[in-house]
Amino acid sequence: MEKEKNINVQIDRHHLTVPEGTSILEAARTIGIEIPTLCHIDLKGTCIKNTPASCRICVVEIEGRRNLAPACSTKCTEGMVIHTSTLRVMNARKIVTELILSDHPNECLTCPKSGDCELQKLALRFNIREMPFNGGEWSLRKREATASIVRNMDKCIFCRRCESVCNDVQTVGALGAIRRGFNTTIAPAFDRMMVESECTYCGQCVAVCPVGALTERDHTNRLLEDLSNPDKVVIAQTAPAVRAALGEEFGLPAGTLVTGKMVYALRELGFDYVFDTDFAADLTIMEEGAEILDRLTRFLDGDKSVRLPILTSCCPAWVNFFEHQFPDMLDIPSTARSPQQMFGSIAKTYWAEKMGIPREKLVVVSIMPCLAKKYECSRDEFKVDGNPDVDYSLSTRELGRLIKRMNLGSGEMPESEFDMPLGASTGAGVIFGTTGGVMEAALRSVYEIYTGKTLEKVEFEAVRGLDGVRRASIDLNGFELKVGIAHGLGNARHLLEDIREGRNEYHVIEIMACPGGCIGGGGQPHHHGNSEVLYARAAALYEEDRKKPLRKSHENPFVKTLYEEYLGKPLSEKAHHLLHTHYFNKSID
Template identity: 55%
Template sequence: MLEITIDGIKTKVSENTTILIAAKNIGIKIPTLCNLKLEEYFLNNHATCRMCVVEVDKRDGLYPACSTVCWEGMNVVTNSSEIIQIRKNILELLISNHPKDCLTCSKSGECELQKLTQEFRLKEVRFDGERNHFKSEYSESIIRDPEKCIMCRRCETMCNKVQTCGVLSAVNRGFRSVVSTVYGNDLDKTVCTFCGQCVSVCPVGALHERDYTWEVMQALANPSKKVIVQVAPAVRVALGEEFGMEVGLNVEKKIVAALKKMGFDGVFDTTWAADLTIMEEATELKERLEGYLLGNKKIKLPILTSCCPAWVNFIEHNFPNLLDIPSTSKSPQQMFSAVAKNIWASNIGIERENLIVISVMPCLAKKYEASRIEFVKNGNRDTDISISTRELANMIRYFNIDFNAIEGQKFDSPMGEYTGAGIIFGRTGGVLEAALRTAYEGITGEELKDISVLKIDKSKGLIIKKINIGSKELKIGVAHGLGNARKLLEEVESGKEQYHAIEIMACHDGCVGGGGQPFIHGKTEILDKRLEALNRIDEGCKLRKSHENPYIKKLYEEYFDYPCSAKAKVLLHTKFIKK
């Protein structure tokens, strides 16, 4: 331990602790824009914004607190009149090269540059000169506005070190420097997965989601269309945060009531479709395992779950040689929409073109997924519009709904009934655990009485576990975060490790940490609370296995016959494309 002094307060810190962390530990706040803990192993400390400069041992020059490691006897001053003036100068220079459209900026109210401006009581900017001008870029999921980039490089660290996608990087030098893509290409011309994690960490509005709120409003106002909505599992344990509620609180019934008040003709649960996904995916797992054990050399293992569209995009770009091993089952979003447009619409006597399906997702990649050509029939999408948890929060505010006070309601039936297996789709390990609950009974012919034997607990990104199903021992892998996914897939591709089944989620902790969820500003403990909330919902469900859902059973009896039937293959399965 090292003994140091900060603003006259003596404290002890371990080796390799930065001044910024040491100060935070004793309650001293040092402003920063670029520093952020992104995951357990990754810290963005490029020291580019210089807002955290401090005086050390009365030496000449100032030191960036975020990247300066403490040494024995260090004496730090964090707030002198000189330091405050320098920080104010830095802030003014940043603002002088920044657009002044704060009133209409998507990050208004959440912008860290805006908050620092308020903290410094900045009323005028003395510097008025040339400003950088860059072209904005639009994709289905993410909008890039480089003119707002402050070169904090958080997005670069997230994209390159955490997610290992390598899409974003600092380019140019000096005044013209900016974070961009290779040759300034649009995101859909790169290997971007649209996971949205860059959006989650951007402190300003340089990266933000493409907002479809007003398209939803227009749909609701169209009397010739029937508009329904589906809500993903992870949304219900995060939305309350937008309204000052306890982190992890299940606001499922309040969401339903709010959506009904907005005028949706049907409010359904994507969790119902998660149960449907498990019926197909668990059947694929069972069939592949049985074929493999019988010595069929054509069987491809491991089977990979395919519910996360960012992860699907990742494997299409980076591991084209492995495209024959993922499950071909569609994601719950797309299964729900396929059933709604092709079966439910027919049952209530309307054409699919007159039914508009909206999805509320914790994920920005779902916006991209909805636009994929394989999910479009005669120019009509299965999922018409996908909005994020944050966009739903904004819609609730637009409608002046008191979310804290509103009385809850149940999801509409039949596409609103779910089991505990469906609800854990929203957290890492949940999809594979849900599939194993159903596959266990299909493989052994016995009832699974103790669900906890299959429990897949969260780890620091990569879980390798052996599970017994009857007399068979299965080796499974679970990864959350695309950097961890890359490690797992490189083992599979090289033949170094043999797995039977793998689950991958693009985001930290799975969908609870999705790019469309309320911003957590580096507080990963929030994700833990959301994850545990989903586990509590699962434990409280009367039915905890997807094949026990009576409405799923009825759907197979009336339409699909059985899982992975010819009819199911047409409507509930998809294909993957080498990119």
């Protein structure tokens, strides 16, 4: 391998040496100079990247060059002398921002992105106090509210981040730039609505949108109404990834676990019971694990009709993806519902019957790191006589806003515990929130149930981390079980194409649509391109797992009780009815 060459440059008053190929933007960061960016995003360690160098916010002055150069796409060269904050540079940045603002609605006061908007931050940073370019009118573009995502293209600044994520990272291909000039917009093909496209509602476009063009469908007002309705019993279920990120909405460092405070806040908001989706995650492992063991046993007995690998089905965006793009392979994924839906189904049957609460009085609200969950609740197969198992889903961000609106969240908040029985969970349920977590949870249980032995070490390090595709194997009484993990739908696509062509090495594959898994979900506090945030959130979930007295789903005492009292055993007829689903061919053409 060629030895890496180093390059000497001067940035402002600093002399530094950087590896060849380093951009000016990256070089400046190493000495604490944060050159402003807008279109640029590079989530290191994941595949999320958008570097079109189109916004021109990051321009710098380079000695010997006539024109200003974009720092994000200009590589350092030997002896380069760079000035990042001359008057010329600052004026140029200000004018670029003013020009962007000239075609941007001046609606900050009522914009859902206000306070978290990258354009707004730049306007503040560049001291913009008036709008000098008011020549043209705004081009009126489409607005659309899907079950998950709200699209307000008047606010789009054409950074193309959503397009990069949707096409290059997720390979969904729902969003692209169409037409030209003032008529340009970002839309599905043929300027259709998102609901008519192959959109999976993964929400990664929302996660990277720097402005308010793509946001979540907000249910906070609906929740406030339900909470104040004395005729309703309102219960909450919280997904694992929420507790590792909610604190960021209140200025806490990424990776701060706020489980107890979150439960306290939910009680203060007025929820009658606060439960944990982790309970349903343990339940998912019971059902999915039983399905894995069933298919494996039949496979090992020589049953040629068995379809392997088995794919996890916890992630609703992933389900949408294969329904749209791989309709010929609908029999491969596990039929287990997602934890959110398992929770809703059990809450509105077993628990409601036990408590004597009629279905129509019970409102099940989920707090999720995810936007696809909003769509998932609305699917017809998860309704009984029109009444959904989960009434609606709020994102981590929405919960953060609601807590502030209810005068909570500042200063010291006491901690509180989840209610029983649906708040009981093991460490295996907690790690569902990160890529590799579902597989690790499944391995812990599948190993012990299949071999009858006790795992000495419950951690499976090989399945952890943020590499796009990871593999591991585990010895089951002499049989080598091979597992794969993919996160990001583009990685999932490669695995599926391999399976379709018969090139598959795995028995079980876990797939999560979002880079990082649920911790990087479309409903999480915005990471603003900093992947350290994702690593910290994942570490927090593994920490919570470590502290749990029980770390294997099949040891959850309340899950055991649920089977004894109600479901019988995993994959029983009742379990099939309440905890499993089927998939539909949703291909477009």
